[in-house]
Amino acid sequence: MTTIKKPKSPGGRKAGRRHPLSSVALIAIGLLFTGGAYAAFSTSTASAETSATSQQTIGEGKKLFAANCATCHGLAAQGTGSGPSLIGVGAAAVDFQVGTGRMPMQMDGPQAQKKAVQFTDEQIATLAAYVSSLAPGPGLPEAKLLDEKGDAAKGAELFRINCAMCHNVAGAGGALTEGKFAPSLEGVTSKHIYEAMVTGPQSMPVFNEMNISPESKRDIITYLKYLENNPSPGGYALGSLGPVSEGLFLWIFGLGTIVALTVWITAKSN
Amino acid sequence: MSTTTTTTELVETKKSDGLTAVAANYIDERTSISTAVKELGRKIFPDHWSFLLGEVALYSFVIILLSGSFLTFFFSASMAPVQYDGSYVPLKGVEMSAAMSSSLDISFDIRGGLLMRQVHHWAALLFVAAIGLHMLRIYFTGAFRKPRELNWVIGFILFILAMAEGFTGYSLPDDLLSGNGLRIIDGMVKGIPLVGTWISYLLFGGEFPGEAIVGRLYSLHILLLPAIIVALIAMHLLFVVVHKHTQYPGAGRTNQNVVGYPVLPVYAAKAGGFFFIVFGVVMLMASLFTINPIWNYGPYDPSPVSAGTQPDWYIGFADGALRLIPPGLEFVWLDHTFSFNILIPLVSLGLFILVVLIYPFIEAWVTGDKREHHILDRPRNAPTRTAIGAAGVTFYAALWATASSDIIATHFSVTMEGVIHTMQFLTIVGPFIAFFVAKRVCLALQKKDREIVLHGYESGRIVRLPGGEYIEVHQPIDEYERWKLVSYSDYKPLMIRPNAQGKITTGQKLRAGMSRWFFEDRIEPVGSAELEQSHGDHH
Numbered sequence: 001m002t003t004i005k006k007p008k009s010p011g012g013r014k015a016g017r018r019h020p021l022s023s024v025a026l027i028a029i030g031l032l033f034t035g036g037a038y039a040a041f042s043t044s045t046a047s048a049e050t051s052a053t054s055q056q057t058i059g060e061g062k063k064l065f066a067a068n069c070a071t072c073h074g075l076a077a078q079g080t081g082s083g084p085s086l087i088g089v090g091a092a093a094v095d096f097q098v099g100t101g102r103m104p105m106q107m108d109g110p111q112a113q114k115k116a117v118q119f120t121d122e123q124i125a126t127l128a129a130y131v132s133s134l135a136p137g138p139g140l141p142e143a144k145l146l147d148e149k150g151d152a153a154k155g156a157e158l159f160r161i162n163c164a165m166c167h168n169v170a171g172a173g174g175a176l177t178e179g180k181f182a183p184s185l186e187g188v189t190s191k192h193i194y195e196a197m198v199t200g201p202q203s204m205p206v207f208n209e210m211n212i213s214p215e216s217k218r219d220i221i222t223y224l225k226y227l228e229n230n231p232s233p234g235g236y237a238l239g240s241l242g243p244v245s246e247g248l249f250l251w252i253f254g255l256g257t258i259v260a261l262t263v264w265i266t267a268k269s270n
Numbered sequence: 271m272s273t274t275t276t277t278t279e280l281v282e283t284k285k286s287d288g289l290t291a292v293a294a295n296y297i298d299e300r301t302s303i304s305t306a307v308k309e310l311g312r313k314i315f316p317d318h319w320s321f322l323l324g325e326v327a328l329y330s331f332v333i334i335l336l337s338g339s340f341l342t343f344f345f346s347a348s349m350a351p352v353q354y355d356g357s358y359v360p361l362k363g364v365e366m367s368a369a370m371s372s373s374l375d376i377s378f379d380i381r382g383g384l385l386m387r388q389v390h391h392w393a394a395l396l397f398v399a400a401i402g403l404h405m406l407r408i409y410f411t412g413a414f415r416k417p418r419e420l421n422w423v424i425g426f427i428l429f430i431l432a433m434a435e436g437f438t439g440y441s442l443p444d445d446l447l448s449g450n451g452l453r454i455i456d457g458m459v460k461g462i463p464l465v466g467t468w469i470s471y472l473l474f475g476g477e478f479p480g481e482a483i484v485g486r487l488y489s490l491h492i493l494l495l496p497a498i499i500v501a502l503i504a505m506h507l508l509f510v511v512v513h514k515h516t517q518y519p520g521a522g523r524t525n526q527n528v529v530g531y532p533v534l535p536v537y538a539a540k541a542g543g544f545f546f547i548v549f550g551v552v553m554l555m556a557s558l559f560t561i562n563p564i565w566n567y568g569p570y571d572p573s574p575v576s577a578g579t580q581p582d583w584y585i586g587f588a589d590g591a592l593r594l595i596p597p598g599l600e601f602v603w604l605d606h607t608f609s610f611n612i613l614i615p616l617v618s619l620g621l622f623i624l625v626v627l628i629y630p631f632i633e634a635w636v637t638g639d640k641r642e643h644h645i646l647d648r649p650r651n652a653p654t655r656t657a658i659g660a661a662g663v664t665f666y667a668a669l670w671a672t673a674s675s676d677i678i679a680t681h682f683s684v685t686m687e688g689v690i691h692t693m694q695f696l697t698i699v700g701p702f703i704a705f706f707v708a709k710r711v712c713l714a715l716q717k718k719d720r721e722i723v724l725h726g727y728e729s730g731r732i733v734r735l736p737g738g739e740y741i742e743v744h745q746p747i748d749e750y751e752r753w754k755l756v757s758y759s760d761y762k763p764l765m766i767r768p769n770a771q772g773k774i775t776t777g778q779k780l781r782a783g784m785s786r787w788f789f790e791d792r793i794e795p796v797g798s799a800e801l802e803q804s805h806g807d808h809h
Contacts, residue, residue, distance in 0.1 A: 110685070152360040160446065160568050164576040169446065170566045174577025175676035179685040182577065223360055227566075233358075233378065234388055234560030242447065242576075244674040246561050247583025250395040255403065257551050258396070262322040265544055 033057065034122055061130025064123055068104050077134055082108075089199065090137020091128035096195035098124045100188075110179035111202050138198040145218045146190040148225040155219030158212060163220070166204075170240035171224055176203055186228055190221045311534035316517040320411075323404035325541060328503065329548040330397035337390040338492065344380050346372040347488035349444065349481040358565050366444070366569030369484045373443035373564055388556035394439060395561075396552060398432045398584040405429060409629075409659050412647035413516045416640065419630035421509040424502055426627050431499050433584050438491040440562075440582055444484050447562070449570030450579050452483065454589070461612030479572065516646050519757050521750040525644045580673055590672030591615035594694050626662065636784045637761050650719070651758040651795075653712035654788045660708035661701035668697040709791065716793035719755045722747055723796045724804040756796045763789045 033056050066075060072083030079085030086093070097103040098119055102112040119127070132139065160169055168174050171185035180203050185193065197217055200206035207217070231237075238245040298304045315321070348368040354361050356371070357378045376383035405425065408414055414422035437455075441448040456478045460466040475482030514528050523529050531537060555561075567576065581589050592615050599610035625632075633655065649656040671678070672693040679686040726744035734740050747755070764785040768774050 153362045153364050156360040156568060157364060160571070160574045160576070164446075164574055166577050168578045169568065169576040170563070172578065173680060175679040175686050177686055179679075179683075179688075181680045226360055232560045232563060233565070234384055234563060235558045237560045237563070240563070240566065241677060242578045243562075243580040243582050243586075244578065244677045247395065247586065249559065250392065250399055250555075250583065254392065254396055254551065254555055255399050258326055258400070258548060259319070259323075259403075261544075261547055261551070262319040262326070265540060265547075266317045266319045266322065268317075 034060065034126065057126050057129045058133045061126035061128070061133075064119075064127050065130050068118075069127075072105070077131060086131050086134070088135040088137045089131060091132040091140050092138040092195040093199040093201070094128040094131045095124060095140055096192055096199060096201055098127060099195075100192055102201070111181070114183065138195075141191060141194040141198075141214075141217075145214050146194060146221065147218070148190060148222050150215065150219035150222035152219070152223045152226045154216070155221070155223030158216055159220050159223055162207065162212065168240065168242075170227060170237075172240040185224055188224075190225065193221050193224060307534075310511070311532065311538075313511065313514075313533045314528045314530045315515050315533065315537050316523075316528060316530035318518060320407045321515065322544065323400055323407055325544060326548055327397055327400035327404055328507075329545045330393045330400055330552070331499070331503070332545070333393040333549055333552055334390060334397060335496070337386045337393065340382075340386045341376060341390055342492060344372060344376050344383065345369070345442070345488075347442065347485045349479075349484050354569075361565060361568065364569060367484065369442060369444040370564070370569045373445070377565065385556055388559075388561050389552055390439075391561045392555045392559075393552045394436050395583060396548075398429070398436055401425075401429045401432055402584075406659075406663070410649045410656060411516070411518075412643065412652055412655065414630040414633075415643040416634065417513055417642050418509070418516075419634065421506060421513070422630045423627060424506050424509070428499060428502050428506065430623070431495055431502070435491060435495045435499065436582055436584055438487040438495065441487050442484060442491060443562075443564045444570050445564040446567040446570050446574060446576060447564075447579060448567075449479065449572070450575055451581050451585075453478065453572070454581075454592070458592075458612055458616065461609035461616070463606060463608055463613075479570065514644065516644050518646050519648065519754050521753040523645060525642065528644075578677060580677075583670070586673035587666055587669040588615070588619060590669035590675075590693070591619055593672050593675055593690065594669070594697055596694075622662075622665070636781065636788050638764055638781075638785075639759075639761070643759075645757075647758060648754075650712040650715040653709045653716070653791065656712050657705045657709035661705040664700045664704035665697060668693055668700050672697070713791060713793060720793060720796055723752055723755050723801065756801075758795055760792060760795055761785075761789045762792075 033054060065073075065077065069077075069083075069086075072080060073086050074080045074083070077086040079087075094103075097112070099117060101115040101117045104118060105112045106115060117124075128140075131137075159171075163171075166174050166176065166182035167185055168182075173184035174182050176182060182204070188196075194217055196204060197207040197212065197220070212220070232240075238249055346368045350368045351365055352368050352371050354364050354366055354371050354374060356362075356374050358374055361374065373387075376387055378384070408422065408425070437451070441452050456470055456474065459470045459473065462469065470478065473483070473486075474480040475486075515530070517523050517528060517530070520529070580586065592612070595611045595614060597611070599614065601608055601610075647655075649659075672690070675689045675693065676686060678684070678689050726746040729743045729745040731743045732740055733743055764782050766774055766778055766782040769778070
């Protein structure tokens with residue numbers, strides 16, 4: 001479908017676009033372009049701009065956008081009554097929202113829920129290319145910021161000060177007002193954590209480079225990954241929810257076991 | 271008397287010359303312990319699972335003492351700032367108090383330290399929970415009636431002290447969670463008009479958090495509170511021995527006897543074994559399940575608060591009360607801030623605690639019953655008491671559940687506001703619903719018991735009579751079962767009578783009113799005449 005619009009066909013002068021092999025060649029070129037653009041894109045730096053992406057990719061992204069996102073965000077991403085403007089949100093926002101399955105939204109509700117991702121990585125990249133072509137915005141993070149090799153202690157401190165009031169000290173998540181919530185951070189990829197910090201999805205505030213430097217963000221990711229990769233030293237963590245799950249466990253399983261044992265001890269022998 | 275004792279002892283000495291006998295005799299001649307052993311060893315205890323709940327609390331307390339002593343060897347109750355240099359990576363180099371640093375050392379660098387910390391904390395949760403359940407058993411079976419009113423009071427003070435022990439212990443590691451808990455206490459203290467701020471400064475040795483509070487709480491936690499608790503437990507148990515144990519109604523059980531097994535050898539063995547069972551359960555929990563992961567919370571710092579910050583379960587009801595208060599109840603009057611958002615929970619919880627504390631005296635006054643009671647009530651046979659208990663439990667449970675309102679909201683996908691409003695409704699209306707339902711259920715069960723005593727139970731055998739009629743055969747209940755169903759004390763509402771001056775006092779009227787409210791709905795136990803008649807009907 002997308003290949004039809006391409007202005008030049010490399011098939012030959014005489015047969016032109018009617019040559020039997022032309023469509024195959026066109027698809028090959030299309031893939032080459034998209035793949036190349038994606039490769040260039042994913043290695044681009046946090047401050048990288050849209051220059052690396054070709055007009056081609058942007059065009060494809062625009063089509064995907066028109067088909068899947070424009071209902072709420074408007075045909076020119078200018079926003080409508082049911083969805084915000086996406087001008088200037090940057091590639092990071094698209095990669096986070098679409099890459100975690102939150103967008104396209106399944107239903108209206110207090111907040112967009114995480115679900116199975118609806119697009120391929122390539123499609124997400126083209127969408128991101130399109131949205132970031134509209135106006136400059138935060139780009140995708142550099143790979144070296146996501147290596148999880150920062151200072152976990154500093155990250156933990158920053159996390160407690162900036163993030164724990166919503167996401168809980170162990171990243172287990174927490175409640176917000178009116179049915180909104182801060183989700184659990186377990187299993188969220190480093191890239192998505194970084195993108196969430198720079199773009200502030202939904203109720204989350206934006207932590208720009210003045211608030212938390214890219215290196216500090218790397219430290220925070222390092223801490224979260226430390227928690228994820230190292231099981232709780234004290235045994236099963238009961239969801240890391242704090243005293244509520246501990247109390248519930250004690251009453252149901254602890255005291256439950258004890259009461260069962262008292263019944264056993266005082267049971268009449270047959 | 272003394273001569274006979276001496277002769278028997280002499281005889282004993284001659285008779286037995288084994289090592290144990292000699293040793294036992296040696297001790298007995300110097301301590302006269304045999305009288306105590308004889309008395310205590312022959313003490314009879316009835317057998318029922320619910321009689322072991324208090325024992326569970328006692329054993330948890332022993333476990334707490336043992337593990338707590340271990341912790342004191344390594345804990346440093348100081349708020350002096352230090353740099354953490356232990357083996358937990360995500361806290362390396364972070365500045366924290368010596369208390370937090372030593373708690374982390376116990377957790378990561380002292381052999382068995384983490385296990386002991388977790389044993390101590392799980393046992394503490396179990397301690398308070400076992401006391402709570404034990405108290406419910408006492409309440410719903412009416413075991414607090416004469417002569418045990420004072421023991422109820424002692425037990426309830428123990429419950430309060432256990433909560434105080436728990437809270438002071440929870441605050442000692444000086445981690446983020448406990449610091450936030452202390453901040454709430456500080457806020458509550460400061461909410462008391464006129465004196466609040468003074469008390470807070472006195473408590474914390476200056477502005478919150480100061481550098482004194484951990485040391486002070488430590489003194490309370492390991493010295494004063496445990497000493498009072500041990501003394502009260504001793505009194506509590508002494509009273510159990512003096513009063514003898516209560517028993518459930520049943521054939522052969524009367525107000526004058528205790529049916530069961532003697533302490534020696536049966537109960538000593540059972541109770542000793544049960545101690546190790548409780549210890550084993552606590553050990554299992556402590557080795558398999560994390561509790562209070564202070565390494566996640568990090569050192570206390572007044573600025574951050576974590577989502578899901580809650581007190582341990584037994585303080586939950588107070589936290590819940592604070593969460594339930596609607597906004598806008600604070601105002602300034604005469605240059606003083608009056609924080610009704612704090613005063614209302616403080617006062618209503620204080621009243622609730624007071625009513626529970628003195629309930630035995632209230633009921634004794636209402637019934638006017640001066641007799642001793644050693645046979646327990648089945649909860650259904652005291653409908654109003656059971657209903658009051660159900661209302662109290664509902665009130666407490668609603669407050670308690672509210673302490674986890676945020677966890678309820680996230681885990682059941684409901685709104686926080688919805689949870690709070692529902693709990694506000696349940697806290698106020700729930701007890702009334704519970705009272706009504708519990709009372710009706712009790713009366714219905716009593717009616718069922720009556721029916722069974724008079725007409726037997728439904729056997730499920732259908733018989734066709736010669737006339738074509740079908741009837742279900744009712745089997746008469748056996749005598750042992752019947753005893754249980756008919757032997758309970760039944761109260762009638764008190765009559766108002768004028769006193770010696772020929773006057774009816776307001777107190778009298780109030781008492782008569784209360785008595786009517788307690789006993790107007792009642793199902794009389796089946797009497798022997800009634801029983802005879804019903805038998806006559808059938809045969």
